[in-house]
Amino acid sequence: MKILSLAEQFPGPYATMLLSDMGAEVIMIERPGLGDPARQFPPLFRALNRGKRSVALDLKSTEGLARFRELARSADVIVEGFRPGKLDALGAGYEAIRKINPRLVHVSVSGYGQDGPYRDRAGHDLSYEGVGGLLADQAETGKPGVLPAIPLADIGAALFAAIAILSAVVSSQRTGNGRYVDVSMSDAVVSMLTAFLVPAANGTPLGDFIAEPAYGVFTCGDGKLVTLSIAHEDWFWRPFCEVIGKPEHAGLKGRERVARKDELRQEIAAVLVGRTRDEWGQIFDGAGVPWGPVNSLAETLDDPHVRARGLLRTLAREDGGAEVFLVQPLKFDGFETELSGPPPAIGADNKTLLGEGPV
Template structure:
């Protein structure tokens, strides 16, 4: 038995943020029914996007309904009456035109948890702006601190606005479900790509309010401590966490520079932060004589946090990935055996499960309609 067995989620979402939220709930056992327009379905079903579709739509059933047709709207409303949760990622105002807004659906199902994910939220001067990860990253400050000092703006390599919005939405849904246990009533959840990205700026806003100066890009370095970053080796880079006095001294001993902790530029963390370019130059001069794997082994043996920088091809074949079951295989009716990332949350008593691959468009329409009719 999974944690969310018996929970029914209706998904009116496309592309990334909303479907990712639905997949998180589906992995934990929820019955997620993806409502898609006939003919086209989710925008990512076509071309190269179909790989992205499969990545965020497992553990769901698909039904096709045209919410511009009264007959299909009536079926949709019947479906909502059986649901615990509905997720949607339309631009504000669109759901109302489709008779899929909170007020309309709450009248039919007062226990419904109605979750909206948009670009900038349902209110405010930017509410009608389109929701794209790149745009949200820029407007939320992420791109102002990503990349190397003095370089061009760079977005985070993974879609942090989309994924954080999906995760925050899932947290909101679970919170609202807990509240419903006390009140018997559902409620509306409103989150956005912009808020998801902004909420990740914990260190950056803390630095701003402490210093009065907007943070700038630091490459791989940390905002509050040094050395805590990637350092060059003979064949690449190694990530190193020498971020307290004990670890700093151990690091210097391992690399053969026990003199550095006595250097006036590097005695304390504030000293090292003030002279970070010189610090990095001294460390890298000592480290470029050996390969990354050698340094990782030596540093870990000395109790200094360290690791390699792996590309995704290396990550998916890493022994830790296999040990934690973070790559899984599924049989897809069209694509055959497909791989996906595993479930990152391990529950001891009610673990999540991967029960089905991403559905074909409308694959479960007849099955779901039969359930509505009591068949």
């Protein structure tokens, strides 16, 4: 699969990197001299763009547009992250390119989608999270709170874009006709909140669904943090109460636990500070209680399970050193994901693919 990527920053690059790991050839179309704005932050850019190729083209120039159209003639997919209508205005939109490649799949990733009252509004991840309901708890209190630690709108849109590409390519292969796919980052957030928004839309909000006393982060005796994730399962709650020395609470059902959540949470917290995290880990594993360590980024990289799953790979750098990257997480029978190469310099593949320098 050959993918031309005009998408910058996060969602498009992450989506195409996942597909690159599965064997797709990804050619980044970058602005001469500038490239992806994420290049201003090399660690971010390198994390999302290794294994790709780069062609520098000015789509506003007649020659640059002609070269892009030539590349598109043999491509399977175009991924772009322009504001609605901008690529059409340049003469490089879906309707223009499908005339020379009718089987082409075109995936547009934008903040609010190609229609609707917000389609032309500027924004970034946090704004899409706010519109989509991810910050609903802050809306209810009317007070600004802690911001999400990861860009869920970016990541969600990237995953939906990857699904869109794979689905549309199958359709194209079967029918010979391409597809245009509209991926909205705010839509992605709304979709990820399905389990919460559907009940709310039907007058039955989940409310205390995850207000269980043993669903949260607790401090152990060595100062390290641990997660407990007992949601609504009595079969986890009963053995948990036994191993922490609170058998009198083992018979409480979900609604009873939620009603007494503050009291029970205090009791749990008081017990957990009596042992180290490793000690509790052994106890919880033995009892089948859902738990996990709260890792720092360094601890995640060194976590024995993360390493055993083969997510970390080392790649030789151009300067003779080595650099660690993460591979896509899907494991296929008979296919081993490998790192196909380092991130490209701007226009590194102009000569190979175009026969000359930036245009």
